[in-house]
Amino acid sequence: MSIILQAASQMELSPASCAHLRPDMRAEVAVQTLLDAGETQDGLKLLARLLPKRYAVAWLCQCARDEPLNIEDKAGASLAEAWLRDPSEDHRRAAFEFSNAGGYKTLGTWLAAAAGWSGGSLAPAAQDTPVPPADHLTACAVVAATNLMAALVPDQFALRRRAFISRAMTLLNVEGTATSMKKEG
Known part of the structure; x- marks a missing residue:
């Protein structure tokens, strides 16, 4: 399972939010996609989980x-x-x-x-x-x-x-940030 879909499952994102996500998305693109779709709470959840x-x-x-x-x-x-x-x-x-x-x-x-x-x-x-x-x-x-x-x-x-969310979006662009989720669990 991709990091994005694993994080979405762990954070119990809504089916509507999950429908916007693709397994190959970069972390910042996945979060921004949810925010752009008006799924702010789920965007926040995904952001918080993808950050180390x-x-x-x-x-x-x-x-x-x-x-x-x-x-x-x-x-x-x-x-x-x-x-x-x-x-x-x-x-x-x-x-x-x-x-x-x-x-x-x-x-x-x-x-x-x-x-x-x-x-x-x-x-x-x-x-x-x-x-x-x-x-x-x-x-x-x-x-x-x-x-x-x-x-x-x-x-x-x-x-x-x-x-608050916008302050953290640049942290998702740091090389290897989302892949650290694999190391953490």
């Missing part, structure tokens, strides 16, 4: 830096940023624990989840048997956080979401 996890989290953090976040949301963003600077298991675990403790109910918890779900184990720290996250979970957290950020100004939701 660190790129997706970095893009999300870049968008969050420009937002008037409350203290909890800033804390979640700070944990994601810490993981970007040093993608150690300690930083990933701290982001995961924050998002889990917050019940994935706020922008901050979703910002942290993007990093927290990037690898490692989702099991309690004391558990010996690891429970690795599904490879597409970082993308799911990125989509949730992006939508929540766009919703900070409800009457500009669609415009803001498109602006």
